[in-house]
Amino acid sequence: MGMLQREDLKASRPDGRMPGWLRLINGPQTLGRGPLFWIVFALTIGAAVVYPAFADAWSVGNTAYFFCWVFMALGLSLIWGYAGSLSFGQTAFFGLAGYTYGVVTINFGAAYGLTIVGVLLGVGMSCLGAAVLGYILFYGRISGVFLGIVTLSTTLVFATFMAQTAGSQWAIGDARLGGDNGMTGMPPLTIPWAGGDIALYSGVPLYYLLLAMLVICYLGLRVLVNSRFGNVLVAIRENPHRAEMLGYDIRRYQLIAFVIGSGLAGLSGVLYTAWGQYISPSNMDLAAAALPIIWVAVGGRKDLTATLVGTLVVLGIFQNLTIFGSYYAFVIMGLLLVIVVVFLPEGLIPGLVKFFGRFRKRKEGMS
Amino acid sequence: MTILRTEKLYKHFDGVKVAQDVNFSMEHGEIRCLIGPNGAGKSTFFKLVLGEHQPSSGEIYFSDQKITKLRSFERVKQGIAVKFQVPGIFSELSVWQNMQIAVQNHLHGDSMTSAIDKALAFVRLTDKAGELAGELSHGEQQWLEIGMAVSTEPRLLLLDEPTAGMTPEETARTGEMIQELNRKGMSILAVEHDMEFVRQIAHKVTVLNFGEIFAEGTINEIEANEEVARIYLGTADDDE
Ligand SMILES: Nc1ncnc2c1ncn2[C@@H]1O[C@H](COP(=O)(O)OP(=O)(O)OP(=O)(O)O)[C@@H](O)[C@H]1O
Ligand SMILES: [Mg+2]
Numbered sequence: 287m288g289m290l291q292r293e294d295l296k297a298s299r300p301d302g303r304m305p306g307w308l309r310l311i312n313g314p315q316t317l318g319r320g321p322l323f324w325i326v327f328a329l330t331i332g333a334a335v336v337y338p339a340f341a342d343a344w345s346v347g348n349t350a351y352f353f354c355w356v357f358m359a360l361g362l363s364l365i366w367g368y369a370g371s372l373s374f375g376q377t378a379f380f381g382l383a384g385y386t387y388g389v390v391t392i393n394f395g396a397a398y399g400l401t402i403v404g405v406l407l408g409v410g411m412s413c414l415g416a417a418v419l420g421y422i423l424f425y426g427r428i429s430g431v432f433l434g435i436v437t438l439s440t441t442l443v444f445a446t447f448m449a450q451t452a453g454s455q456w457a458i459g460d461a462r463l464g465g466d467n468g469m470t471g472m473p474p475l476t477i478p479w480a481g482g483d484i485a486l487y488s489g490v491p492l493y494y495l496l497l498a499m500l501v502i503c504y505l506g507l508r509v510l511v512n513s514r515f516g517n518v519l520v521a522i523r524e525n526p527h528r529a530e531m532l533g534y535d536i537r538r539y540q541l542i543a544f545v546i547g548s549g550l551a552g553l554s555g556v557l558y559t560a561w562g563q564y565i566s567p568s569n570m571d572l573a574a575a576a577l578p579i580i581w582v583a584v585g586g587r588k589d590l591t592a593t594l595v596g597t598l599v600v601l602g603i604f605q606n607l608t609i610f611g612s613y614y615a616f617v618i619m620g621l622l623l624v625i626v627v628v629f630l631p632e633g634l635i636p637g638l639v640k641f642f643g644r645f646r647k648r649k650e651g652m653s
Numbered sequence: 654m655t656i657l658r659t660e661k662l663y664k665h666f667d668g669v670k671v672a673q674d675v676n677f678s679m680e681h682g683e684i685r686c687l688i689g690p691n692g693a694g695k696s697t698f699f700k701l702v703l704g705e706h707q708p709s710s711g712e713i714y715f716s717d718q719k720i721t722k723l724r725s726f727e728r729v730k731q732g733i734a735v736k737f738q739v740p741g742i743f744s745e746l747s748v749w750q751n752m753q754i755a756v757q758n759h760l761h762g763d764s765m766t767s768a769i770d771k772a773l774a775f776v777r778l779t780d781k782a783g784e785l786a787g788e789l790s791h792g793e794q795q796w797l798e799i800g801m802a803v804s805t806e807p808r809l810l811l812l813d814e815p816t817a818g819m820t821p822e823e824t825a826r827t828g829e830m831i832q833e834l835n836r837k838g839m840s841i842l843a844v845e846h847d848m849e850f851v852r853q854i855a856h857k858v859t860v861l862n863f864g865e866i867f868a869e870g871t872i873n874e875i876e877a878n879e880e881v882a883r884i885y886l887g888t889a890d891d892d893e
Contacts, residue, residue: 314750514757521743521754528741531703532801533729533758 311505313512315368315520317639318591334497338490346493352601353496354557359581359597360507360590361550366579367587368511369543370523371429374438375419376551376578377570381444382415383408383552384565385463388472392461396473397483405475405556412552413545420544424537429526438575445570468566475560486560496557503550507590510546519543551578573616577604580623586633596635654717656681656809656840657702662711664694664701664864671697672708673864679857681716681808684831684841686851688875689861690884695844696738698861699811703735704728716808730758734807736798738814738844744787748778748797751786755801772804775830792823799827803834810834812843816850828853848876860884 312319318327338346358376365373390404419440422428428436452465463469475486475495486492510516521529522536530536559565568574585596600622607615630637655678664672671694679685687695700706702713704725713721720728729735743751752769760768773779776796781789786797795815802810812831816824824847831854835841845851851858851872858875860868862884868875875881 314747517750517754517757520746520750524743524745525741527705528737528743529754530725531705531729531735531737531741532755533726533805535724535726 307509310509310512313508313516315511315516316508316591317586317589317636331501335494338493343489346490348605350493350496351558351561352598353493353500354561355554355578355581355601356500356594356597357503357557358551358554358578359585359593360503361547361554362578362582363547363587363590363593364507364511364519364550365544365547367582367589367593368516368523369519369540370526371424371540371544372434372437372579373544373547374434374575374579375416375441375548377575378437378441378444379412379416379548379551380555380558381448381565381567381570383412383555384559384569385448385469386411387556387559388469388565389458389461391472392469393459396476396485397478399476399478401473401476401560404472405553405560408556408559409549409552412555413549416545416548417541420541420548424540424544427537438572441570441575442572445567448570449567464566466567468564468568470564472559472563474563475557492561499553499557503553504590504594511590515539515542577619580619582633583623584626584634586636588632589636592633592635596633654681655679655714656683656716657842658714658717659701660712660714662701662713663709664697664706665709671864672701672711675711675864675866677859677866679840679842681840682835682838684835684843684854684856686855686858686872687842687844687861688846688848688851688858689867693861694864695861696813697864699735699737699813699844702728702811703733732808733811734802734805734809735811736795736802736813736815738817740794740798742786742794742797742801744785746786747782748773748784748786748789749782751797751801752782752804756804759805768804772800775803775833776800777826792819795819796827796830799830803839806839808840810839810841812841814844814846816845816847824850825853 312324337349341349358380362373362376365371387401387404387408390407391401394400394403419437423433423436448463449466451463452467454462456463456465461469461472473485475492477484477486484491486495511519518529518534518536518539521532521534522539526536555565555569558569581597581600582593584600585594586592600619604615604619607618626634632640658678659675662672662675662677663670675698677698687698689695697706701708704720704723704727708721711721712719715728715731715733718731720731723731743754746754749769752772753765756765756768756772770779773782776799778789778793778797778800781793786794789797795818799812799815802812815831816827819827828850831841831843841854843854855872858870858872859866860875860878860881867884868878868881870878
């Protein structure tokens with residue numbers, strides 16, 4: 287467990303010899319630090335890169351499917367884990383971006399890299415939506431439980447609205463919103479290429495694209511949370527009143543974190559929609575909205591690595607459980623959440639790190 | 654020139670008056686102590702100055718500039734820093750990170766690092782830079798908060814019961830710190846119960862009672878004032 291030492295939490299004084307970006311990527315706001323962590327990190331990436339050579343097509347596609355969700359989880363870790371604002375809005379922005387991708391690509395097709403425009407517009411719409419909702423929330427001084435209630439209501443209203451769009455009058459151009467059945471028929475991500483466009487159906491190329499995006503996103507967020515901005519987010523989480531009295535306009539910081547985190551939910555939304563060529567209100571409803579909370583809480587919301595690992599593990603468990611029936615799976619997920627919240631409120635991974643840290647200390651104390 | 658001045662300041666909470674016609678003023682470079690029985694409205698006065706509460710009526714001036722309508726963080730940026738009565742450190746973060754959050758709003762890079770080093774040395778916490786703030790002793794936590802407040806070199810420092818829970822040695826050391834800051838030109842307004850400490854640091858003393866300025870003067874004048882002794886003794890009896 288040397289790579290996740292509790293003592294590392296205290297490491298603080300920046301090492302003058304380190305270049306700035308390295309200091310940020312390896313900073314105190316992330317649990318996994320130090321040479322051993324980065325060796326394991328490199329090995330994991332290596333394993334992920336060679337994985338498609340050893341796995342069957344279905345498993346590769348399924349792993350790519352899992353990757354689609356992780357952006358939303360990392361976004362929630364930023365909003366809730368780092369900045370301390372519990373948002374149930376992730377699936378609303380996921381859906382908003384997914385539908386936007388559908389509308390753009392169904393109307394304009396996949397040629398000339400237009401699916402990439404669809405991705406950008408989808409993510410842009412979710413950022414815009416988050417900016418509007420976030421402004422009302424944070425500048426209206428809504429916090430704590432009420433933040434959860436308002437974001438959840440917004441999500442459910444949006445899901446309910448989309449569910450009643452079955453009639454043919456509910457269409458944007460050629461894109462039928464489709465009510466409960468959702469929107470289908472959008473093209474997959476397509477990369478313009480000299481010898482003919484490459485359509486990324488759920489296969490090996492998509493897997494690699496998502497893997498690369500995930501690594502970039504993860505590392506980028508590490509830099510963000512260890513930067514000045516990240517320091518202020520953590521300060522707001524720990525003691526918002528004190529943060530304001532140190533001269534920070536905390537509403538602005540909360541809003542920016544909310545927009546970035548919700549934009550990542552939007553990224554998940556477009557990737558999921560492009561992956562399955564399908565988006566529906568059930569991706570946003572109550573059960574769906576609760577899932578990101580569970581992934582993030584179980585792994586450890588206050589840490590990006592814990593969120594990343596926790597989300598992939600919980601997704602895997604959840605998928606295996608749904609073989610026995612989806613309600614059954616939800617019940618188990620709910621139980622898992624309750625157990626973690628009661629016994630390891632920081633999440634499983636930080637809980638284990640603390641446990642081993644104490645264990646090590648005791649051993650050192652004895653010798 | 655005054656560093657802090659209030660004009661006909663009133664504040665009531667659901668009919669309970671906690672500031673009544675407060676016309677307070679203190680000079681640049683002054684150390685002022687604010688005393689008064691429990692519930693007199695001392696902390697509330699700080700919160701009004703900082704914009705945590707909006708006054709029911711009246712105006713607040715900082716360095717002759719009206720700040721009544723400014724938001725808290727804007728007032729802080731103008732050069733007011735505070736140590737609250739209730740400890741306000743980030744206990745899950747290291748001492749160094751606490752300092753960094755206090756300083757990074759004003760300074761960058763090497764000048765930030767040296768400002769932190771200076772402030773930590775000043776409050777004698779250099780050796781504890783790597784420790785979690787929540788694991789410091791009570792007195793050290795108070796000092797960390799003072800360190801955070803002074804690291805940005807504010808023009809006005811508000812201290813709400815800075816020596817509460819400190820040992821006599823720690824209290825004496827805190828008094829020296831305050832005088833050292835003052836010698837460098839910082840104006841300081843402190844709420845204190847410990848009269849010996851007030852005698853050590855105060856240039857002037859303001860007595861607050863039921864949200865009103867009850868008396869004002871040098872420590873000798875205040876201690877000789879029988880009315881002040883009466884309101885104080887009254888509550889001292891209640892406390893026992
Ligand atoms: N937010 C609030 N809402 C209602 N009443 C309040 C509020 N804050 C303070 N009060 C009341 O205002 C009065 C003054 O409180 P304040 O905390 O300013 O007193 P104080 O002089 O600092 O006392 P102490 O010496 O105990 O710290 C008290 O009666 C208190 O109950
Ligand atoms: Mg008080």
